[in-house]
Amino acid sequence: MAQQHTPRSGAVIGDRVVVRYLLGESTPADWRGSPDAAQSDVTGFLIDDADPVRLERDGEVVSIPAAAITSVKLLSAKPVRNKEIRALEGVAARSWPGVETAWIAGWFVRAGHGFSRRANSAIPLDMSAHPDATTLGRIAQWYADRDLPPLLALPERLLKASVVGGVEDVEVQMLTCDVTVLTGRLGEFGSDAVRLADEPDADWLAAYTGHRSGGDTDAARQVVTAGDGPPIFAAIVDAESSAVTAIGRGVVTESPDGRKWLGLSALWTDPERRRSGLSTRVLAALVAWGADHGADAAYLQVETTNRVAGAWYRRLGFGLHHTYRYITPDVPSPDPALREH
Known part of the structure; x- marks a missing residue:
């Protein structure tokens, strides 16, 4: 995909994405048929990330010039419910829990002598988990007691990093x-x-x-x-x-x-x-x-x-x-x- 778009989405060939673009003579027509539309979008599977970007949509290949693209949004390969995200994250947390764990107000906190982010981070697994100041303070104290910095693992659909505030690290798929x-x-x-x-x-x-x-x-x-x-x-x-x-x-x-x-x-x-x-x-x-x-x-x-x-x-x-x-x-x-x- 064109270099200016790839960092926004993290998409690679085979991913399902939504590509938003400026309408023009060389772009696909607006699917809504609106004569006043300045932009449109296509949802499909990425099959070519060169220029033009090509997507497969319902058996049809759609090409979009890279210069016309304004955003690329990465989607789940198939629709996923929040409860499925929470369930899978629970499975993953139990398979890599560090060496010490606890529950703090719906957050599953784990410590593993500082080895790996997964084993030394807190994740909001329960629906009751919120990033309020009191809870975050308790989590920070729990890690301080183990001479570790507080680190949160935030599933994007469950809790956005922007809501919590702080220094963002890597994104994981x-x-x-x-x-x-x-x-x-x-x-x-x-x-x-x-x-x-x-x-x-x-x-x-x-x-x-x-x-x-x-x-x-x-x-x-x-x-x-x-x-x-x-x-x-x-x-x-x-x-x-x-x-x-x-x-x-x-x-x-x-x-x-x-x-x-x-x-x-x-x-x-x-x-x-x-x-x-x-x-x-x-x-x-x-x-x-x-x-x-x-x-x-x-x-x-x-x-x-x-x-x-x-x-x-x-x-x-x-x-x-x-x-x-x-x-x-x-x-x-x-x-x-x-x-x-």
């Missing part, structure tokens, strides 16, 4: 796919070279923390082994060097409606071995394991700015479920006298 779809697309890739284990060994942890600044393998072990599950750990080891070249983590967690979800995380490949199919083999092994454990749907999280990974997941069949954003709330510093004892 929650992607989902039916396990049967993944099995069909990954079935041709062998997983014999993938080693599965119930616990992460030292090499797995070193690979996972090695690309993170200040990686703490002990904290990482506690975080990745916590939560509902138990999890499974996948790795590919080079036969010649005995070095770990690709890893991944899977865990099956049941949602309140009885659906079993396969959570995929910690997917990493040695930068020098990327584009060689290693990640695909790891994913194939984890999906097969998840299917054997009753999962019928899978989810993973990818930062919006990681367009290469995002596009790859779309090609495998994943689609956007919803987005969330991390934010450091603008709250007064907790009173040291109120720290837990």
Whole structure:
């Protein structure tokens, strides 16, 4: 997509989007048929992000010159209700809960020695959760008691970052796919070279923390082994060097409606071995394991700015479920006298 539009949407090829544009001789006619309209829009699936931008809408390909586009809005791959967002976020939180958790006024707060944003952030899972000053102060105090800064994970549809106020960090996309779809697309890739284990060994942890600044393998072990599950750990080891070249983590967690979800995380490949199919083999092994454990749907999280990974997941069949954003709330510093004892 034209460079001036991509940062606004985070969309990649395969996403469902709404493209708004200025009407002109080279643009599609206004679907409302209004002679006075200056702008119109098209909702469809992005099939080409060059110029012109092309969308597939009800079997028809629609082209829009990039210069005419005023905005691009990323949509869920299919309509999603807020209760479905809350349910899936609950599943994801239970599969990566850090090492200590609590509930504060409808917020699920978790701490994991500072390792990973997910394990050290508060998320509004209950419908009663609100970002009022008292609640945010309690959350900030809870984290201060653990020598951590307060961090919120805000699903966009449930609670907008602009309502809370503070310093916004990365936006993350929650992607989902039916396990049967993944099995069909990954079935041709062998997983014999993938080693599965119930616990992460030292090499797995070193690979996972090695690309993170200040990686703490002990904290990482506690975080990745916590939560509902138990999890499974996948790795590919080079036969010649005995070095770990690709890893991944899977865990099956049941949602309140009885659906079993396969959570995929910690997917990493040695930068020098990327584009060689290693990640695909790891994913194939984890999906097969998840299917054997009753999962019928899978989810993973990818930062919006990681367009290469995002596009790859779309090609495998994943689609956007919803987005969330991390934010450091603008709250007064907790009173040291109120720290837990």
